[in-house]
Amino acid sequence: xxxxxxxxxxxxxxxxxxxxxxxxxxxxxxxxxxxxxxxxxxxxxxxxxxxxxxxxxxxxxxxxxxxxxxxxxxxxxxxxxxxxxxxxxxxxxxxxxxxxxxxxxxxxxxxx
Amino acid sequence: xxxxxxxxxxxxxxxxxxxxxxxxxxxxxxxxxxxxxxxxxxxxxxxxxxxxxxxxxxxxxxxxxxxxxxxxxxxxxxxxxxxxxxxxxxxxxxxxxxxxxxxxxxxxxxxxxx
Numbered sequence: 456x457x458x459x460x461x462x463x464x465x466x467x468x469x470x471x472x473x474x475x476x477x478x479x480x481x482x483x484x485x486x487x488x489x490x491x492x493x494x495x496x497x498x499x500x501x502x503x504x505x506x507x508x509x510x511x512x513x514x515x516x517x518x519x520x521x522x523x524x525x526x527x528x529x530x531x532x533x534x535x536x537x538x539x540x541x542x543x544x545x546x547x548x549x550x551x552x553x554x555x556x557x558x559x560x561x562x563x564x565x566x567x
Numbered sequence: 568x569x570x571x572x573x574x575x576x577x578x579x580x581x582x583x584x585x586x587x588x589x590x591x592x593x594x595x596x597x598x599x600x601x602x603x604x605x606x607x608x609x610x611x612x613x614x615x616x617x618x619x620x621x622x623x624x625x626x627x628x629x630x631x632x633x634x635x636x637x638x639x640x641x642x643x644x645x646x647x648x649x650x651x652x653x654x655x656x657x658x659x660x661x662x663x664x665x666x667x668x669x670x671x672x673x674x675x676x677x678x679x680x681x
Contacts, residue, residue: 487667498658498672499610543610547666553622555600555666559609 458482459546461558470567474531478544478558481525487547488520488527492540493560499543503529534565571673573659579679585647588676591640592661600670601634601644602658610658615666616642649680 460479468474476490487506491499503518505511505527511518517530527546531538544558572591580586592599601613614624616636624634631650636642646653656677660670 489669498675500672501669504669549667553615553666554625555612555615557610557612 458556459558461544461561464562465564467564468534470565474534476529476542476561479526480546482548485546485548489545490529491543494540536565539565573673573676577677581681583648586649588644588657590642590659596661598662598665599642600660603655605655651680654680
């Protein structure tokens with residue numbers, strides 16, 4: 456089992472709809488969770504970080520964390536063509552050794 | 568702020584040659600990370616420094632890879648000897664205190680080993 460798993464996609468969503476991206480992780484000691492966006496040929500940039508169970512909203516983006524079920528999700532409301540990118544889930548753990556693991560990413564395409 | 572600076576942006580070399588990648592983190596950031604990204608394996612953390620000290624190098628693929636951080640404003644990743652399978656985009660990132668904070672990525676170095 457991979458430590459951080461994401462559906463590779465591609466995920467196609469009509470413009471204006473809600474895009475839902477999911478990520479599961481295997482280490483119950485994980486403490487910090489991040490969503491990065493990466494445009495083709497560019498470097499990753501942070502979209503959201505979440506550290507406790509529940510929802511965290513920032514503009515059109517909402518991160519949801521459920522530690523009991525070991526998943527974290529990212530919702531993008533009112534999807535725009537500029538949201539088309541690969542979204543990387545990252546999980547940080549401090550259980551013995553500090554460790555940060557990225558998922559392989561989900562490619563999202565917003566259809567105008 | 569100029570952000571994280573990496574050089575060179577592109578490197579083409581022949582198998583067996585030594586390759587040195589350079590990184591200047593954001594001023595005031597105490598943590599620095601080296602990543603490798605390929606289509607097959609995604610984004611992999613190679614090594615993580617905190618206050619210039621290597622904290623976790625478990626991601627370094629083998630002895631051909633080495634990384635140094637002689638001071639707070641400079642780090643190098645060296646591959647010697649290079650092999651075609653080392654071809655990838657190498658990113659450097661920095662964060663304010665640790666891997667639990669937001670990381671700011673540099674533009675990356677695209678390495679091609681022929």
